[in-house]
Each structure stands twice: as structure tokens, then as C-alpha cells.
Amino acid sequence: MAMNIFDSKIVNLKQSSIPFNHDSLSVFQLVNRHTNTSLITLWNKANRPADSFKPQNSKFQVLGTFEVSVYIHMISGNAYRIPDRLWKKIGSTYQFANIPIPDYPILIADINAVLLKFTNKKRIK
Numbered sequence: 001m002a003m004n005i006f007d008s009k010i011v012n013l014k015q016s017s018i019p020f021n022h023d024s025l026s027v028f029q030l031v032n033r034h035t036n037t038s039l040i041t042l043w044n045k046a047n048r049p050a051d052s053f054k055p056q057n058s059k060f061q062v063l064g065t066f067e068v069s070v071y072i073h074m075i076s077g078n079a080y081r082i083p084d085r086l087w088k089k090i091g092s093t094y095q096f097a098n099i100p101i102p103d104y105p106i107l108i109a110d111i112n113a114v115l116l117k118f119t120n121k122k123r124i125k
Contacts, residue, residue: 013030
């Protein structure tokens with residue numbers, strides 16, 4: 001499945017600060033200007049990328065807009081709906097917990113930010 005996620009509709013939110021549960025994450029927050037929905041790129045920067053690396057479950061909190069959250073594996077292009085038990089709205093922020101973050105970029109996004117249609121109910125393993 002070919003994907004083109006980063007186009008002229010997606011812009012970086014340079015002022016955003018995202019708290020997370022360990023110092024080894026790199027995080028960038030983006031927004032789809034047309035749908036006003038959120039995207040977050042994350043990866044574990046603890047070490048150089050390796051052939052074997054166990055993704056680290058992470059917890060983080062962001063401002064944004066998420067109706068249906070998806071986890072997108074940027075290398076394979078696979079997209080998974082994030083189960084409701086792994087994310088929730090708290091006031092004006094969204095908290096994500098137990099999200100596996102590898103040593104290469106993945107994307108957490110509102111489904112409307114990337115315009116994906118799901119034909120099945122894949123879940124994060």
C-alpha cells in the first residue's frame with residue numbers, strides 16, 4: 001500500500017512541547033491545515049537504529065484534535081486503529097499510553113488527518 005502523508009496540507013507546530021515518560025523519545029507535532037486534525041511523529045533515539053530493537057512502550061500527552069487515533073508504521077505503510085483503552089481525552093489534551101515506539105519514526109494521527117479508510121479492525125499488537 002503506497003502512502004503519501006506529508007504534503008502541503010501538513011505543517012509542523014514548532015511551538016509545541018510534548019511531555020513523555022522517558023528522555024529517549026524524539027517527538028514532532030504536526031497539523032493537517034485542511035481538517036485541523038493532529039499528527040505526531042515519534043521515535044526512540046536512545047541508540048543508533050539497529051537490526052534488532054524492542055520497541056519501548058511510551059506514554060505521552062498532547063494538545064490537538066483526535067476523534068479516531070491511528071498508529072502508522074512508516075516503513076511498511078501499515079496503519080492500525082489505536083484501541084480506545086490506550087488513549088483518552090483529559091481536559092484539552094489527549095493522553096496516549098503503552099504505545100510501542102521503535103528506533104525509527106512512526107506516526108500517531110487522527111484518521112481524518114491522513115484520510116485513511118479502514119476495511120478491517122487491525123490493532124496495535
